Amino acid sequence: METKRRLVVMISGSGTNLQAILDACAEGRLPAEVVLVVSNRKQAFGLQRAARAGVPTLYFPLKPYKEAGRSREEYDRDLAEQVAQWSPDLIVLAGWMHILSPAFLDRFPNRVINLHPALPGMFPGTHAIQRAFEAYQRGEIEASGCMVHYVIPEVDAGPVIATARVPIFPEDTLETFEQRMHETEHRLIVEATHKALEALPV
Numbered sequence: 091m092e093t094k095r096r097l098v099v100m101i102s103g104s105g106t107n108l109q110a111i112l113d114a115c116a117e118g119r120l121p122a123e124v125v126l127v128v129s130n131r132k133q134a135f136g137l138q139r140a141a142r143a144g145v146p147t148l149y150f151p152l153k154p155y156k157e158a159g160r161s162r163e164e165y166d167r168d169l170a171e172q173v174a175q176w177s178p179d180l181i182v183l184a185g186w187m188h189i190l191s192p193a194f195l196d197r198f199p200n201r202v203i204n205l206h207p208a209l210p211g212m213f214p215g216t217h218a219i220q221r222a223f224e225a226y227q228r229g230e231i232e233a234s235g236c237m238v239h240y241v242i243p244e245v246d247a248g249p250v251i252a253t254a255r256v257p258i259f260p261e262d263t264l265e266t267f268e269q270r271m272h273e274t275e276h277r278l279i280v281e282a283t284h285k286a287l288e289a290l291p292v
């Protein structure tokens with residue numbers, strides 16, 4: 091019987107992309123299982139999605155490190171130690187809103203991927219959906235999109251695994267554009283995770 095690949099999914103919010111991964115695993119569309127869901131935010135609804143799916147969760151906040159005068163690198167190193175105990179084949183950042191330092195990334199070379207709601211080289215960082223919509227309204231872009239990329243220290247600049255174009259229409263509001271973006275992301279995250287799993291050494 092084929093051993094399933096082990097996924098750790100890291101979130102900070104609602105977890106709709108986590109849900110897309112959980113559903114794909116359950117339906118056999120991803121040859122993997124989510125073994126742990128990590129959040130840096132206690133109220134992240136994605137933690138409830140994980141619990142409902144019977145997946146172990148880890149709430150790992152940065153605040154105690156900040157309050158103790160400890161560095162982001164110490165946080166990242168301890169976080170990596172926690173995650174490593176679950177022997178992940180691949181780590182998926184699905185709305186994880188912390189920039190990860192080499193103290194984390196070096197522990198999992200070429201095994202951390204990230205979903206970003208913009209196309210390569212466009213709107214790196216946070217609030218990319220709103221920034222793209224405002225750029226469209228200024229006539230600077232005709233469409234946007236989303237991508238999944240390998241994570242390197244430079245933000246949203248790692249090798250691209252998959253992209254998808256998301257059109258913007260004159261009648262759009264930010265909300266209608268955002269909905270179209272999220273629907274596209276839910277498909278892309280599964281496609282890209284599948285590609286990244288296939289690229290892993292046997």
Ligand SMILES: Nc1nc2c(c(=O)[nH]1)N[C@@H](CN(C=O)c1ccc(C(=O)N[C@@H](CCC(=O)O)C(=O)O)cc1)CN2
Nearest residue numbers: 186187188189190204206215216242243244245246247
């Ligand atoms: N080293 C990397 N870390 C992360 C990447 C990456 O490409 N390289 N991708 C991000 C996800 N992300 C965009 O896709 C992103 C998330 C958060 C931030 C950011 O500025 N975070 C601030 C805190 C913001 C907050 O808490 O609201 C911070 O970390 O200080 C930028 C990009 C995941 N990590």
Ligand SMILES: NCC(=O)N[C@@H]1O[C@H](COP(=O)([O-])[O-])[C@@H](O)[C@H]1O
Nearest residue numbers: 103104105106107185205206207215
């Ligand atoms: N820069 C990273 C970033 O903006 N990530 C974005 O966070 C959202 C998470 O949604 P979810 O919690 O519903 O999956 C997604 O839109 C994802 O692209």
